[in-house]
Amino acid sequence: MADVQLIGVSKRFGSVFACADVNLEIADGEFVTLLGPSGCGKTTTLNLLAGLEDVSGGEVRIGGRVVNELGPFERDIAMVFQNYALYPHMTVAENIGFTLRLRKRPKGEISARVTQVAATLELEHLLDRLPRELSGGQQQRVALGRALIREPAVFLFDEPFSNLDAALRVRMRTEIKELHQRLRVTSVFVTHDQEEAMSISDRIAIMRAGRVEQVGTPDEVYARPDSAYVARFIGSPQMDLLAGDLVTTLDGGMGFRVGGLTFPVPAGTASRLAAGDVDMAIRPEHITLDPAGTGAAVRVVQPLGPMTTVSVAWDGGLLTARLPGMAHMAPGQPVSVGLDPDHLLFFDRTSGRRIHP
Amino acid sequence: MGRWTTRFGLAVFVVLALGPIAWGVVTSLMPTKALTRSPPDLALSNLTLSNYVEVLTTRGNLVDALIDSAIVATLTASMSLALGSAAAYALARLRVPGANRILLAVLAIQMFPGIVIAIPLFLVYSQLRIVDTYPALAITYLSFTLPVVIWILKGFFEAIPPQLERAAAVDGASAFQTFRMVILPISLPALFAAGIFAFIEAWNEFFFAIILTRVQIKTVPMAIAEFSGQYQTLYGQMLAAAVLASIPVVVLAIVFRRFILQGFVEGAVKG
Numbered sequence: 202m203a204d205v206q207l208i209g210v211s212k213r214f215g216s217v218f219a220c221a222d223v224n225l226e227i228a229d230g231e232f233v234t235l236l237g238p239s240g241c242g243k244t245t246t247l248n249l250l251a252g253l254e255d256v257s258g259g260e261v262r263i264g265g266r267v268v269n270e271l272g273p274f275e276r277d278i279a280m281v282f283q284n285y286a287l288y289p290h291m292t293v294a295e296n297i298g299f300t301l302r303l304r305k306r307p308k309g310e311i312s313a314r315v316t317q318v319a320a321t322l323e324l325e326h327l328l329d330r331l332p333r334e335l336s337g338g339q340q341q342r343v344a345l346g347r348a349l350i351r352e353p354a355v356f357l358f359d360e361p362f363s364n365l366d367a368a369l370r371v372r373m374r375t376e377i378k379e380l381h382q383r384l385r386v387t388s389v390f391v392t393h394d395q396e397e398a399m400s401i402s403d404r405i406a407i408m409r410a411g412r413v414e415q416v417g418t419p420d421e422v423y424a425r426p427d428s429a430y431v432a433r434f435i436g437s438p439q440m441d442l443l444a445g446d447l448v449t450t451l452d453g454g455m456g457f458r459v460g461g462l463t464f465p466v467p468a469g470t471a472s473r474l475a476a477g478d479v480d481m482a483i484r485p486e487h488i489t490l491d492p493a494g495t496g497a498a499v500r501v502v503q504p505l506g507p508m509t510t511v512s513v514a515w516d517g518g519l520l521t522a523r524l525p526g527m528a529h530m531a532p533g534q535p536v537s538v539g540l541d542p543d544h545l546l547f548f549d550r551t552s553g554r555r556i557h558p
Numbered sequence: 559m560g561r562w563t564t565r566f567g568l569a570v571f572v573v574l575a576l577g578p579i580a581w582g583v584v585t586s587l588m589p590t591k592a593l594t595r596s597p598p599d600l601a602l603s604n605l606t607l608s609n610y611v612e613v614l615t616t617r618g619n620l621v622d623a624l625i626d627s628a629i630v631a632t633l634t635a636s637m638s639l640a641l642g643s644a645a646a647y648a649l650a651r652l653r654v655p656g657a658n659r660i661l662l663a664v665l666a667i668q669m670f671p672g673i674v675i676a677i678p679l680f681l682v683y684s685q686l687r688i689v690d691t692y693p694a695l696a697i698t699y700l701s702f703t704l705p706v707v708i709w710i711l712k713g714f715f716e717a718i719p720p721q722l723e724r725a726a727a728v729d730g731a732s733a734f735q736t737f738r739m740v741i742l743p744i745s746l747p748a749l750f751a752a753g754i755f756a757f758i759e760a761w762n763e764f765f766f767a768i769i770l771t772r773v774q775i776k777t778v779p780m781a782i783a784e785f786s787g788q789y790q791t792l793y794g795q796m797l798a799a800a801v802l803a804s805i806p807v808v809v810l811a812i813v814f815r816r817f818i819l820q821g822f823v824e825g826a827v828k829g
Contacts, residue, residue: 282725286724300730303735
């Protein structure tokens with residue numbers, strides 16, 4: 202068990218910075234996810250933490266100890282790889298026990314520990330099989346077993362579910378979360394799937410172009426994104442950004458005009474928006490569509506069971522709303538669009554940073 | 559139409575490839591008298607195993623030659639694999655400065671005509687007093703087996719996912735342990751392919767063998783050549799010896815066929 206600190210960590214490949222000035226503190230027992238699109242530096246950051254790449258600058262600390270110069274093994278970490286990386290010529294038992302064999306532990310101890318780990322992961326009946334005789338999910342569990350047997354201070358996961366089908370992915374998420382709740386080992390998880398990150402993490406670090414854009418709990422990054430980038434990366438369907446102007450409405454209040462529609466803005470918020478160009482955004486679930494009203498027209502309806510996503514357009518604007526249950530709407534149908542003023546988000550159009558009300 | 563063209567092409571290829579072998583086998587089963595007649599008398603009634611009996615008994619040196627060849631070829635194959643696998647792994651995976659230039663140099667060396675190095679090698683070996691020894695031949699053969707072995711194995715190693723080595727590093731394996739316990743065991747097909755290639759090359763080599771040996775060592779190709787004398791050539795016995803000499807190689811190729819194909823294909827097609 203250990204805390205992890207990345208202090209001003211950077212990695213350069215030639216003249217390209219794969220990650221630059223990454224600062225991240227992970228508490229003992231915490232589950233933190235590095236989230237971002239491919240090429241954002243999240244896997245490089247994980248490799249720097251694992252000791253599989255050398256840092257170009259900054260400091261990596263595990264359990265308070267600077268580990269910059271230590272190899273992966275001395276850092277007391279265990280890692281689960283994207284393609285499982287099981288040794289194809291070894292049985293499940295040999296794969297799991299390999300690290301103990303390298304440490305020259307007695308045969309009896311190795312087999313006892315392997316059996317114990319296999320029981321935790323329900324792999325007992327597969328111990329004599331070769332990796333190629335296993336399903337994707339079973340291979341993934343063997344990879345987990347290989348990490349578990351180490352009893353490491355930190356678990357590192359490099360997109361471990363990306364090769365699994367959707368249903369299995371959701372099940373493995375539950376398993377990993379359960380495992381973490383039971384063992385409470387500090388874990389760092391890398392993924393490009395925002396839903397996966399939201400569902401398993403204590404905190405999420407969203408990365409962009411080699412830097413950490415925002416670190417926060419799933420709740421924070423969802424409800425209070427620091428930037429338009431984070432706002433759009435988190436949440437499904439994706440949040441729409443509306444370009445418009447701040448105007449005074451007929452009743453003397455403030456409003457945000459997007460093309461032909463004007464949405465009321467709370468006075469307190471409006472006072473912060475006076476300077477510069479701003480974009481407005483809102484989560485799809487805070488949009489209401491009234492079939493009795495007019496002003497916009499339904500474009501696409503996508504029923505998903507527990508909810509329906511409905512895209513609406515009007516002269517100069519486009520929004521996607523998320524309505525509960527099966528909303529019975531038809532393309533072309535006129536509706537009026539209502540936005541919950543308490544959940545409006547505003548972003549500086551130039552910097553992309555959120556303007557805090 | 560296209561199918562028949564293909565079949566015809568394949569038939570021509572098969573005849574060209576197997577024709578000389580069939581002719582050699584038939585010749586080895588005929589008495590010299592029948593062969594030297596013009597035209598040769600290939601009647602089935604002439605078939606005899608006397609050439610085989612002759613080369614294996616009275617001219618006992620063929621058995622010695624088979625043993626010498628086996629030793630030289632085994633030595634060549636094992637040295638090629640030991641040196642070639644380590645070199646190929648380094649070139650495929652480790653950060654070796656100028657790796658590409660080294661690979662091209664390795665290939666260029668293989669293109670040297672043997673005659674250019676034969677005399678200098680003989681002089682060097684004389685100084686070292688290793689002319690007419692097994693190592694002298696095996697070391698010389700490395701000059702043309704090693705480049706090919708390195709290229710075959712490098713292609714294979716490059717196709718192994720790097721995550722395997724990373725996993726081994728996390729598990730606590732040193733670079734050498736990773737090579738020995740993870741990379742080599744999964745590279746067996748390629749190692750077989752490369753090893754058998756080196757074995758066959760050494761087994762068939764004639765030119766260096768005749769220059770770098772005197773009396774102690776006589777490999778199979780040299781023994782076969784001796785059937786061609788100043789006044790007559792014993793075609794039947796010569797080809798009986800050739801057929802016997804090809805048996806070990808053919809058996810090796812058949813037994814490890816699956817491995818050889820897999821090794822060459824995976825070495826050729828990356829990923």
